[in-house]
Amino acid sequence: MHSxxxxxxxxxxAGYGGKPVLQGVDMQVRAGEIVAVIGRNGVGKSTLMKSLIGLLPADRGTIDFKGQSLAKLAAHKRARLGIGYVPQGRDVFPRMSVEENLAVGLSISGSSSQAVFEEVYGHFPILAERRNQRAGTMSGGQQQQLAIGRVLVGKPSLILLDEPSEGIQPSIVMDIARLSVDLNRKTGVSIVLVEQNIDMIKAMAQRCYVMDKGRITATLTPEMLEDRETVRRYLAV
Structure with missing residues (x-):
């Protein structure tokens, strides 16, 4: 593995109940890179994300992170190595406040709570304004920022975003994209996102893998991502 x-x-x-979904996925993500994984519904994109974080065991093949095999590591141990996971649907704790949600990630970082919180608030000012508000009363876009912020508390070097635009108003989607790109530029954190929204893909991704039938079938360059029809063709249901 290159450094x-x-x-x-x-x-x-990897798959479910003995039925394979991923069928020989080969991919690489470099330090500081934002990579999108696109494809039609049902081709294995979310299964890939669950396999990377350890929620779904691999049946065959290897996953290496920072040169270390993740094969036998549980999800929480992968998180401690520096992988953050924002699942589809965000999964914030609705009855807990913003700050209480962020506190859930403190066991990963080992840092003092207030210092870490203020760092997250610097990236997402709306969370500072709503720090005492129950997460369940926030908009979808605000909850997505909270879900990302909760991961940031753990000081990850890689963030996995599964369908970050889902359930968010179109006018807010690009705000999430802009904030994520800004986070990448300021911290150097790598991001892998599974996404269907063409505008979000174009705004965030530096490179793009195309999945079909459980395999990576193509890689799109930044120039190819500028062509909406090319991207649309790979997303077509």
């Missing part, structure tokens, strides 16, 4: 490669999978197979 600048943060995450690499080789021949990754």
């Amino acid at each position: 600048d490669i943060l995450l690499e999978t080789r021949g990754l197979w």
Whole structure:
């Protein structure tokens, strides 16, 4: 593995109940890179994310992170190595306040709470304004920022975003994209996002993997991402 490669999978197979979904996924993510994974519904994108974080065991193949095999590591141990996961639907704790949600991530970082909170608030000012508000009363876009902030408390070097635009008003989607790109530029954190929203993909991704039938079938360059029709073709249901 080259020194600048943060995450690499080789021949990754995984599925449910003995039925394979991923069928030999090969991918690489470099340090500081934002990579999108796109494709039609049902081709294995979310299964890939769950396999990377450890919620779904690999049947075959390898996952290496910072040169270390993740094969036998549980999800919480992968998080402590520096992988943050924002699941589809965000999964914030609705009855807890913003700050209480952020506190959930403190066991990962080992840092003093207030210092870490203020850092997150610097990236997402709306969370500072709403720090005492129950998460369940916030908008979808604000909850998405909170979900990302909760991951940031753990000081990750890689964030996995599964369908970050889902359930968010179109006018707010690009705000989430802009904030994520700004976070990448300021901290150097790598991001892998599974997404269907063409505008969000174009705004965030530096490179793009295309999935079909459980495999990576193409890689789109930044120039190719500028062509909406090219991206749309790979997203077509």
